[in-house]
Amino acid sequence: MNQNNPRLGWLFTSPYLIYSLVFFLGPLIWSFYLAFTNWDLIAPTYEFVGFDNFLKALKSPGVQSAFWVTYKFMIVFVPLVIVMSMAVAVLVHGLPKFRSVFLIGFFLPYLSSGVVSSLIVKGFLSYNSPLNETLRRLGVDINWLGSPWAALLVVGAIMAWKFTGYYALILTSGLAGIDKEVYEAAAIDGVSNRQRFWKITLPLMYPAIYTTLILAFGVTFGIFTEVYQLTGGGPNYATNTWQMEIFSQAFKNLQAGYASAIALLASLATFISIFIIRKLLEVWGKRNGWV
């Protein structure tokens, strides 16, 4: 270790310290303060309203929907992205050549802007699009962004499209860590393909799968761009995420105090959910003896 150098230590960390003071600690405290006021972002004066904002929030359809929509997105997005990225990882891992070309190709969607992917999907799902023309000819007429579950599915699918290549990269590095000899030994013992996946691949990949799952669950708490762009939280709050709700209340309805209270509730819901999900995943891994 280097010699003691307090001056340089503080000098080098100072950009972060100043930043966190102005853009983390300050806002954090301010946010708690605002949550107990009825400030409207413009008026020079405001009053303290106690817990009114929180009570109002808990009763509002916007906040209630935001709470549930997060878990609905989990149900749609997490299984979809895990299956897709696992499929890509296993497929690419079995290729002797051009592996990195494929991985880079699959990673490209991750670079997309949510605005652009929403734009493309909106065009692709527009009334006269080839897809909908074909579906109507088959007697199926879906108003993709106008019906609650279809809209959830569309947004979930865009997210899954975006993250598949990224997660596949994590999973392939997990696959690459598995010793070939284990498979060879299993082959000699006459282990079937299916057993091989459940008894060897999955347990050995648990750390990579755990990372991927935590990342995927985390994503569902921060969905904004796609929803803002495609549905505006609708139809009838069906895709109204926490971020969407906070944005609308703060910057459309200009209810800064109320929106701050919602942001606190959102953070609380996020903390607790992530904590529970982590615990469940760990218990799941321990139960099966993977950890």
Add this chain to the structure above:
Amino acid sequence: MVGSNRNRKIRLSVRYAIAVVLLLVMVYPYLYMVLNSLADWSQVDRKLIPDAFTLKSYQWLFLGGETGVTRPWIGSFLNSIVVSLLSTALMMAFGVMVAYALSKLRFRGRDTVNNFILFHMFFPAIILLIPSFLIVQKLGWYDTYWALIIPKGVSLWAVFMYTNFFKAVPDAFIEAAKLDGARDFQILYKIMLPMSKSITSVIFLFLLMERWTELLWDMIMVRSDHMLTLNVLLSQMFGPYGTYPGPLYAGSVLLSLPIIILFILFGKKFQEGMQFTLK
């Protein structure tokens, strides 16, 4: 044996075929975007693969259409470049500095700083959005480049990644350099940075990509047309310009292309860096 060898070959070919088809499906949205940006306006969003092409969408984008409405496309494209590059440069520079202090310098309070960063990382950013906006206003940065660059000038993730990487660099390297009379700044630039090229390219690409495609922050922080980033401009075109789908796709190409080109240029280094990142 010959038979099993042939079987193996067939199975591999099938595997490659599936991989290629799957890859085509995954990049199809990009193809759809490019094709529609070049498609004749009567075919935009009407055909899976258009067969009549025109440059009208790009003309409309850069020169304005028959309605005479021009939007500051080139200006917002430049805004995006300036904002993204400067933000990313700050995030990288500060990330390296802070990480070096946390991993290779000894000073009282280092553990406190370390723990504080973990505490900070724990909070979802959404809780800070409204007060951050107010602070930006108070600083007089609203509707200026400052608002788009400085509050987005520190990345905890970059600090975290660099700290982990620097910790893996043996202290002997640094001690040897010290004996040769190198100072800490020199050690940082002559030893640590050259060693971390591949991880630097990963961090750079991720940060740049994230900054380039940011919507919420950029949308809130500026109001004037000439301040908009390309992503925000594109997002705002949705409503009033919804009747011009061709130019929308051309704008999307303009937004997507730079980052994809950069990624492909960095592809090799990126892959090396990812190996470390994923450990």
